[in-house]
Amino acid sequence: MEIAIGVDANSGSTRRVMVSGKLDTHTHGELDVALAPLLDSPAVRTLVFDFARLDYISSAGIRSVFKARKALAARDGKVLVVNPQPQIRKVFDIVKAVPVSDVFASVAELDAYLDAMQRKVIEGDDEAP
Amino acid sequence: MALNLHSLRVRLVGGVLLGSLALLVLALAGGYAVLHGIVLRQANRAALDTTTRVATGLASVFEQARVTGSELGYAIETGVLGRAQVPDLLEARVMRDPAINGALIALEPGALGGTDPYAVHVSSQGKAPRQRNLATPEYDYRTQDWYQRSLRTDEAAWLSAPYLNDTSGGIWVVTYNVPLKRFDGSALGLVSIDLPLDHLRAIAANLGLPGGDMRQRGSIIDADGRFVQGPDPAFDLKLTVDELVRARGRADLKPWFDGIASGKPGWFEHTADDGNRRTTTYAPIGATGWSVASSIDHAELLAPLRTAFLKLVAIGLAGFALLALLVWIVAQRIVRPLESLTDSAAHFARGEFDWPLPRHDARDEVGVLVRALGHARDSLKLYVANLADATAARQKIESELAIAREIQMAMLPHGRELAAGGQRLEAAALLEPARQVGGDFYNYFLLDQHSAGFYIGDVSDKGVPAALFMARTTALLENALRRESAPAAALRSAGRELAAENEASMFATVLLGAIEFDRGTLALASAGHDAPYIRHADGRAGEVTLESGPALGFEREGDYPEWHGRLQPGDALLAWTDGVTEAFDANGGAFGTEGIAQVLAADGAPSAQELTDRLRAAVQRHTGGEAPGDDLSIMCLRFQPPTVAMSGPVLRWQSPNELDRLAQLVREMGDALAAAGHGAGTVHDARLIAEELLTNTLRHGCDPAVAHAIVVEVQSFDERLALVFRDDGAPFDPLANALPDLDVGIEDRPIGGLGILLVRELAESVSYERIGRDNVLRVQLRASARIGIGERM
Numbered sequence: 001m002e003i004a005i006g007v008d009a010n011s012g013s014t015r016r017v018m019v020s021g022k023l024d025t026h027t028h029g030e031l032d033v034a035l036a037p038l039l040d041s042p043a044v045r046t047l048v049f050d051f052a053r054l055d056y057i058s059s060a061g062i063r064s065v066f067k068a069r070k071a072l073a074a075r076d077g078k079v080l081v082v083n084p085q086p087q088i089r090k091v092f093d094i095v096k097a098v099p100v101s102d103v104f105a106s107v108a109e110l111d112a113y114l115d116a117m118q119r120k121v122i123e124g125d126d127e128a129p
Numbered sequence: 130m131a132l133n134l135h136s137l138r139v140r141l142v143g144g145v146l147l148g149s150l151a152l153l154v155l156a157l158a159g160g161y162a163v164l165h166g167i168v169l170r171q172a173n174r175a176a177l178d179t180t181t182r183v184a185t186g187l188a189s190v191f192e193q194a195r196v197t198g199s200e201l202g203y204a205i206e207t208g209v210l211g212r213a214q215v216p217d218l219l220e221a222r223v224m225r226d227p228a229i230n231g232a233l234i235a236l237e238p239g240a241l242g243g244t245d246p247y248a249v250h251v252s253s254q255g256k257a258p259r260q261r262n263l264a265t266p267e268y269d270y271r272t273q274d275w276y277q278r279s280l281r282t283d284e285a286a287w288l289s290a291p292y293l294n295d296t297s298g299g300i301w302v303v304t305y306n307v308p309l310k311r312f313d314g315s316a317l318g319l320v321s322i323d324l325p326l327d328h329l330r331a332i333a334a335n336l337g338l339p340g341g342d343m344r345q346r347g348s349i350i351d352a353d354g355r356f357v358q359g360p361d362p363a364f365d366l367k368l369t370v371d372e373l374v375r376a377r378g379r380a381d382l383k384p385w386f387d388g389i390a391s392g393k394p395g396w397f398e399h400t401a402d403d404g405n406r407r408t409t410t411y412a413p414i415g416a417t418g419w420s421v422a423s424s425i426d427h428a429e430l431l432a433p434l435r436t437a438f439l440k441l442v443a444i445g446l447a448g449f450a451l452l453a454l455l456v457w458i459v460a461q462r463i464v465r466p467l468e469s470l471t472d473s474a475a476h477f478a479r480g481e482f483d484w485p486l487p488r489h490d491a492r493d494e495v496g497v498l499v500r501a502l503g504h505a506r507d508s509l510k511l512y513v514a515n516l517a518d519a520t521a522a523r524q525k526i527e528s529e530l531a532i533a534r535e536i537q538m539a540m541l542p543h544g545r546e547l548a549a550g551g552q553r554l555e556a557a558a559l560l561e562p563a564r565q566v567g568g569d570f571y572n573y574f575l576l577d578q579h580s581a582g583f584y585i586g587d588v589s590d591k592g593v594p595a596a597l598f599m600a601r602t603t604a605l606l607e608n609a610l611r612r613e614s615a616p617a618a619a620l621r622s623a624g625r626e627l628a629a630e631n632e633a634s635m636f637a638t639v640l641l642g643a644i645e646f647d648r649g650t651l652a653l654a655s656a657g658h659d660a661p662y663i664r665h666a667d668g669r670a671g672e673v674t675l676e677s678g679p680a681l682g683f684e685r686e687g688d689y690p691e692w693h694g695r696l697q698p699g700d701a702l703l704a705w706t707d708g709v710t711e712a713f714d715a716n717g718g719a720f721g722t723e724g725i726a727q728v729l730a731a732d733g734a735p736s737a738q739e740l741t742d743r744l745r746a747a748v749q750r751h752t753g754g755e756a757p758g759d760d761l762s763i764m765c766l767r768f769q770p771p772t773v774a775m776s777g778p779v780l781r782w783q784s785p786n787e788l789d790r791l792a793q794l795v796r797e798m799g800d801a802l803a804a805a806g807h808g809a810g811t812v813h814d815a816r817l818i819a820e821e822l823l824t825n826t827l828r829h830g831c832d833p834a835v836a837h838a839i840v841v842e843v844q845s846f847d848e849r850l851a852l853v854f855r856d857d858g859a860p861f862d863p864l865a866n867a868l869p870d871l872d873v874g875i876e877d878r879p880i881g882g883l884g885i886l887l888v889r890e891l892a893e894s895v896s897y898e899r900i901g902r903d904n905v906l907r908v909q910l911r912a913s914a915r916i917g918i919g920e921r922m
Contacts, residue, residue: 025824026792056813058820059884066883087813094890095883 003027004053005034013045014114020053023061031064039071046117047072048110052083057091066097078102082110138457138464145456146449153445161438165431172430173408177396179337180410180423183347184394186336187329188415190228191305194322195286197222197229198307201320205234205241206309212241219251220258228332229253231296231323235263235270236309240317246271252323254298261296279308279319288417291326291357291366301326301366303351330358338423345424350389352418360424378402385409389420401426466495470502477502482510530593533566537596540603542573545738547581552646553769554581557737559745560762561708567760568595568637569706570603579646582610582619585764586639586658587706589680598635602627602681606641616641616654617678617689624656624681636682640704648893649696649768654689656681659710659722662729664740666699666896667864670729672722696768698894698909701740703729708761712748720751737765780805780843786831786858791823791839798841805845811912814891815843815850818908821884822854822863830858830904845912849893852908861904862897864889 003023008016015038023031038044047068051057069079082104084092092103104110133139201218204210210218219232235248248263248270263270270276275289289304302323309317329349334340338347340358349357354369364373370389374382381399388395394412401407401424408430411422469487476484486506489499538560547554556573568588576582584606588595605626609619620641627637638657644650653661653673657680664670678689696702705725712720728740728747735743741763748761780801784794799816803809819841831837842853863885889895894909 024792024795024820025788055809056816058817058824059887060824062883062887087810090810090891091817091887094887097883 003030005031007034007038013043014048015044015046016048016050018050018053022056023054023064024056024058025060028060028064031061032067035064035068039068042075045072045075045077046080046114047077048080048082050082050107051085051088054085054088057088059095062091062095062097069098080104080110080113082107136464137467138460141460141463142453142456146453149449149452153449157438157442157445160441161434164434164438168431168434169408169427172425173396173398173410176408176423176425177394177410177412180347180421181394181412183333183336183338183423184412184414184421186332187349187419187421188417190324190329190332191288191415191417191419193226193228194305194324195307197226197232198286198305198320198322201232201234202307202309205236205320206311206317208241210241212236212243212247215241216249216251216260219249220260223251223253224258228324228328229322230300230302230325230328231294233263233296233321233323234318235276235321236318237271237316247318250296252296252298263296275304275306275321276319279306279321280316282308284308288352288419290353290355291351294323303329303357326357333358333421338421345426345429347421347423349414350420350422354386354389357419382409385411385422389413389422398427463495466491466499470495470499474502477506477509480513482506482513530564530566533593533596534562537562537566537600540600541571547573547575549575549578549581549646554644554646555737555767555769556583556765557741558585558762558764559741560760561757562591562760563708563757564592566593566596567591568599569708569760569762570599571704571762571764572603572607573764573766574607576611576614576643580614580643581646582607582614582641582643583764583766584610584639584641585704585706585762586637586656586681587708587760587762588637589635589682591760594633594635598633598637602637602639606639610641610643614643615691616643616652617691620654620656620678620681620689621687624679624683624687625685627682628685631682634682636680638680642702644696644766644768649698649700651692651694651696651702653692653694654678656687656689659705659707661702661704662722662725663694663696664701664703664729666697666734667862667898668730668732669865670726672726695889697889697896698768699734699896701735701737701765701767703740703744703763703765705744705764706760706762708757708759709744709748709763711759712752712757712761713755714751715753715755718751720748724748724751737767740765740767782841784839784841786827786833786835786837786839786856788827791827792820794839794841795819795823798843802843802850807845807850807912811850811910814910815852818852818888818891818910819854821888822906822908825863825884826854826856826858826861826904829863830856830861832858848912850910850912852910854906854908855903857902858904860899862899863906864895864897 003019003021006018008018017035017038019031021027038047049065065079072079079098080102081092081098083106084103089103092098093100104113201222204218205215215234219234223229223232231250231252233248233250236246238244238246240247246264250261250263252259252261278287286305286307289306291301291303294300294302302325305322305324307320309319311317330340333347333349338349339345340347342362346358346360346362348359350370351357354371355366356364356368356370357366359365359368370382370386373379374386379402381401384397384399388397388411392413394410396408396410398406398408406427407424408427409422409424411420413420466487466489473484473486486499486503489496541558541560542556545556547556558571558573560567560569560571562569568591569586570588571583571585573581573583586602586606588599588602602623605623606619609622610616613619613622620639640653640655640658640661642651642653653675655675655677657677660673660675660677662670662672673692673694675692676690679687703725709725710719710721724747725744728744731743744763780798782794782798784790795816798819799812802812802815823839823841826839837856837858840855842855844851866882866885888908892908892910894907896907898905898907
């Protein structure tokens with residue numbers, strides 16, 4: 001098995017995508033296929049890639065993540081990365097496919113960020129007429 | 130002393146003398162020609178006068194004889210005389226008249242009261258008269274030619290030809306015959322008078338006709354043209370003028386012959402048979418048909434003139450010699466002071482200014498010249514003395530400057546290499562001050578075990594002030610860089626101190642940088658200095674886009690942006706001062722950064738020293754050897770890959786150009802590296818590099834329709850991995866493409882180009898080379914030890 005992709009389909013506008021194995025020239029197509037419905041759905045505003053079990057990523061994989069980020073950026077959405085292994089983190093640092101502030105070392109960090117963002121949205125809604 | 134033909138004296142004397150000589154020759158020759166004409170004309174006239182006078186004299190002698198004859202005849206014709214008185218009368222005439230030496234009366238029979246023939250001749254031989262009766266039976270006078278002619282003629286008198294007269298005692302005479310007539314006109318007889326030729330000659334000689342044995346005898350010619358007296362005594366009474374002209378070849382005397390025939394006096398010039406030029410004059414003697422002539426030799430005639438002329442020449446030459454002496458003396462007076470002046474001037478020219486000037490107090494031009502030269506000499510002496518002082522002072526300054534330059538040069542680093550931990554930085558630099566000392570500077574040095582610092586700069590002036598300011602600047606910069614390590618901070622710190630005490634308002638432009646040996650990371654900052662060029666190992670070169678801050682010395686707080694980059698092994702950093710970019714050619718064209726780019730564009734892998742030398746040579750070619758207007762400095766730093774020997778086995782994989790097979794190769798390689806004990810990070814990086822490069826090769830280098838062989842070799846050594854990728858596709862250098870700009874907004878960023886960026890960032894070095902028909906990519910990366918990452922896998 002080169003790659004395994006799981007999409008956690010629970011909460012509102014946020015989707016969590018778990019990628020395991022190797023994301024490279026061969027396998028990035030599978031990720032693109034799995035992401036297509038999420039990117040097409042306007043309801044999805046935040047995409048979280050959980051790379052805890054991703055061992056390897058090449059520029060082809062980066063490109064897939066980057067494409068997702070561009071698609072979501074068009075509707076003010078965001079792509080977040082959580083749990084990257086050191087070598088994956090290094091690649092992300094180099095190519096800056098995702099802002100450094102959008103990469104989280106652990107799920108706890110991510111949740112705190114998401115909660116904060118949620119609160120912001122609600123407060124923003126309260127203030128709205 | 131040899132005579133200098135160009136000297137003033139020779140020219141002066143020569144000119145005057147040549148002129149005088151020409152004048153003298155002209156005067157004498159002209160005078161001679163004129164005098165010659167006059168003398169000749171006068172002589173000819175005088176000769177003609179003499180000849181005419183002689184002719185007139187002789188004519189009167191003949192006339193006298195005729196008159197005597199006529200008187201006697203008249204007395205007989207009128208019958209005054211009888212036969213008895215005739216002899217006495219004749220005797221009286223002959224004895225009284227020296228011109229007559231004989232007289233004859235011959236009568237027809239029956240005349241004067243007698244019937245017999247009657248002829249009596251009286252001659253004077255000496256003192257005593259002698260009578261002869263010619264009417265003898267032996268001698269019938271009446272049959273003689275002379276008697277017959279007298280009876281028949283109608284002439285009053287006729288002159289005989291000269292003949293030898295026996296009756297007169299055997300002398301040459303000429304006879305005047307006067308025929309006698311009766312009143313009825315019948316012939317009565319004749320009276321004849323004998324004139325001795327010697328007497329005629331004597332009269333002619335008395336009148337001035339040269340005669341006797343004289344060389345230039347005058348001539349007396351009778352009515353037949355025969356010489357009574359000829360130019361040569363041998364001609365006398367033998368030769369005629371006509372014979373002389375025709376038979377003796379004296380054609381030059383033809384005018385004489387013609388002149389006699391004309392019966393008028395005249396003269397002509399001719400060239401005689403002896404070659405001499407002569408004038409011959411002639412004149413008729415009355416109506417007798419006789420004539421006189423005389424000839425004069427021009428040479429003799431002109432002899433006195435020649436003599437006089439020679440005397441004149443002698444006097445002229447003497448005068449000429451006197452003139453020469455005079456001119457020579459005058460010339461000496463003029464030239465001698467000039468010569469000694471020239472001599473003095475020659476000594477001055479050799480620097481002997483104390484040589485005395487000639488004394489010349491005269492107020493002429495030479496005197497003025499002497500005084501002027503004296504003043505010039507004094508001025509020159511003073512000037513030379515001043516010059517010697519100035520030269521000595523300048524030499525002192527120059528020697529001090531030379532020492533200063535040595536000190537300045539000693540301040541520059543001389544090492545060819547900076548090395549730390551197996552990494553090397555090859556260094557080459559040069560500094561050429563436009564003057565003895567200059568304001569340019571550079572330096573490179575180790576900061577610690579992992580990094581090196583360097584700077585290059587230019588102070589805003591040249592010469593000693595710039596050198597002093599430069600010394601201060603360079604000391605501050607090195608200290609600042611050692612203290613701060615960040616280039617921008619170092620520039621700020623140094624700038625603060627320079628600006629604080631900058632009374633002279635000088636400033637310096639500086640390029641300053643620091644390089645880490647480990648990964649070749651480079652940080653640069655500029656204080657008003659040109660941004661450097663980086664030449665990559667593969668030959669590409671470009672200017673670093675470095676923003677500059679203010680030059681040092683102006684502001685206490687300058688803001689200096691930093692540039693960060695990496696030098697790959699083999700990359701060279703080249704920096705310079707404006708002596709390079711502002712080197713001008715003959716047309717005023719600056720060398721500029723274009724010139725630098727051209728030098729860097731050359732092929733090959735030149736060392737730092739070679740790049741420096743090439744740039745210097747290019748600048749020199751550009752200026753065409755002109756003296757540099759500004760200090761010129763070049764500094765080149767080249768990052769060297771570690772020279773650590775390879776170790777460990779070479780792992781090798783080969784694959785055709787198919788995506789699946791390549792993916793498999795990458796997996797196999799990763800597994801093999803992991804199995805060899807490399808950390809997960811290293812394995813990950815190696816896999817990533819292999820995948821990115823091979824995907825690139827497949828996409829751009831290989832023709833999908835053709836089978837290509839792709840080879841990967843991996844070798845580990847000294848905590849590093851060396852990867853070599855080789856394929857036989859079309860030439861393709863993935864490193865040549867521009868890297869994506871990661872700083873632009875996400876919306877504007879193209880997707881792609883990330884693979885090579887990853888390779889460059891992960892690897893310690895990447896290089897591309899086309900070897901034969903193969904593309905060869907060499908990658909080197911640090912192999913991290915087994916760390917946690919790997920164990921977490």
